[in-house]
Amino acid sequence: MTIDSTLIDTPTGPLAVLAGPDGAVRAAGFTPEPESLLPLVHPGLRGPLRHRADLGAVTVAVRSYLAGDLTAIDAVPVEQHTGGVFMAHAWQVLRDVKPGEPVTYTGFAGLAGRPAAIRAAAAACARNAAALFVPCHRVLRTDGSLGGYRWGLEVKRWLLAHEGRLTGS
Template sequence: MTTTDAPAPTTTPDTLGCTTVATDDGPFTVLFDDGVVYASGWVNDGEYLRALIHPTLRPETLEERPGGDIVEAVRAYYEGDLDAPSRIAVRQHSGPFLQSAWAALRAVPAGPPVTYSELAERAGNAAAVRAAAACCAQNAAALFVPCHRVVRSNGGLGGFRYGLDIKEALIDREK
């Protein structure tokens, strides 16, 4: 399977656009093509994000480009429109469960976080709690696929690629 919610590409792009936005949580970089996010996160390093993209979708190069609606969605999120990133298409690749889990994550609204168990259930396999955690760990499109909205069953934050301080700030912002 090849998409979270964007149509499957006919070919893998040779080059993706890359742009960085200043946010309250630090620099946020997005890799994209034709309005579709391939990878994003709180780093100022497009190459770091490029390495997170599944090899079947990974481009050869990155090119600085304006992000258009994608950048506007990030800015809108930080201005209080917490659903803005969910209106941007995302493309990731993995097996059926991770695809289902990423789609389920896209449907988790801002507000109280869900647990890894709840995410597994939403993704169609209540027993796949560890796979739900793997879905978050392998998510290349942070914010657009809001893995920060998932916590441990005891309320602990669990992990987050960009640091628990950013995860906590995102959860607090969304309460």
């Protein structure tokens, strides 16, 4: 099964997106090398990459998001798998965190139904393969600081500022 890939220009650099035959995003990240995302895709969902200039609805959603329609990415289907029920549930919960309304890792654990599982919530962010579409950038440390982000704190800072959470910090 072939996986379609594309690069979309953003103010923080290229966003690489990998999508399955049905258009569901399997991985996304702020890198100029789509092939570097393939190890993030569950082995059962991997395949050879085919570069495309445009991924249709996915590309339209990202461009709309960048143009200010912050909910445009919400309707894009995502397909990523793990060995655990909590991880899949946590990723779905992340998709419900609204732009401009970030949560803390503690708050995220609570929203996922396991308030004491703060480390598991942080692990869900760290193992998320579909950056932007599963918005782990919307999770902050308890003190409000950025915490970590696979694609760099400058990217996380820009995304949060774009969504109205940060102003120039």
